[in-house]
Amino acid sequence: MSHVIVGYDGTSNSERALRWAVGEARLRHLPLTVCHVWRWPYPIDYIDYEGVAIIRRMGEHLLDGGVTLARDLGPNLKVHKRLHDGSAGPALVHEGHDAELIVIGSHEPGEMPVGSTALRVPAHADCPVVVVRSAAPRDGLVVVGVDGSAGADAALAFGFEEAALRGWRLRAVYGCWEPGAAPGGDLSLFDDEDKLRRVCGAVLERAVAPWRVKYPYVQATTSLELKSPREALLEAAEDATLTVAGARGAGAVDMLTVGATSDALLKHAPCTVAIVPTSAG
Structure with missing residues (x-):
């Protein structure tokens, strides 16, 4: 067991x-x-x-x-x-x-x-x-990092489960202003901000949609940020009770360590942090 x-x-x-x-x-x-x-x-x-x-x-x-x-x-x-x-x-x-x-x-x-x-x-x-890193208040907020990767999907699974178990709200955050965070590695998106918002916004909504169906009673919102994933999540963590990230996101290359964004959260986030391996999704 x-x-x-x-x-x-x-x-x-x-x-x-x-x-x-x-x-x-x-x-x-x-x-x-x-x-x-x-x-x-x-x-x-x-x-x-x-x-x-x-x-x-x-x-x-x-x-x-x-x-x-x-x-x-x-x-x-x-x-x-x-x-x-x-x-x-x-x-x-x-x-x-x-x-x-x-x-x-x-x-x-x-x-x-x-x-x-x-x-x-x-x-x-x-x-x-x-x-x-901190005690959990009664009215909690779970922030989850999203980038369309398998690691982010595992993080969403854990984040929604935590929010459901505890009766907390959830915010899915996609910091897309970084080459490694571009869907399919398409760097041309950075030449057209409106297109970048449309494409990345669609990735974010598709990622969250099945979890909203599975956990309809979780109050879930999405936030697309034209910032690096690290900057977007650290900023969102200021309001969070728990911030969740995949062990390695779309831009990670070293399989022996957590990704750069997860590492930054572990070192600098003011709230409790959960790191979720892809295998847990």
Whole structure:
């Protein structure tokens, strides 16, 4: 059976992620797995077995605290725990192979360190990854990046599902003022702004149409912006509770990382961000 996974390390950022994950698990009627990864902080050629045992026990204690908090937040929720050693990113990706969703905490916008778990996990996970940066208000807005790609369709699927589960509004945003975002790679569109609006507007409406049919009770709007995808989504994220993007959009070329727009959202968006792999659509 699938489950929701949350990374927990006892920090305020991970506690915020835990609260979001409990909500996801309850809405989706899935069990929650709380995962903590402990690490021996010294070179591998220096092993103090007593010290390792102490650090492991500290990890177990911290994990038990996270499980207790999850059970307090969701009294009827089935909660499991997983303790790993090593690096948090690979451990969460491994756990996520049979998961519905991975939830992790994040630093504040502009403070994401190189090699952060919040950057590494979305690049390699097989399921959607929610990087929690803020608490969710009652009246929420989901912003979804659209560009006509398979990745954007997967993002729309996840975004509409979230909006339906939570009773939130949704806005689909297409920032088309970038060569990689032009439908079919047709750069001649940039010579005629009216034609660009017509063609890209049609792509946007076609992408959203089937999800409006599937989720007729979700209040959904569209927004075509003559801006780069990065600029359009970061601007829209100012009003969002959750911003959703495909792991790689129409212009992405490096299959080992998330696309440039998704990377920018993870680093700079003021709200919680979900990155959705194409395989999740």
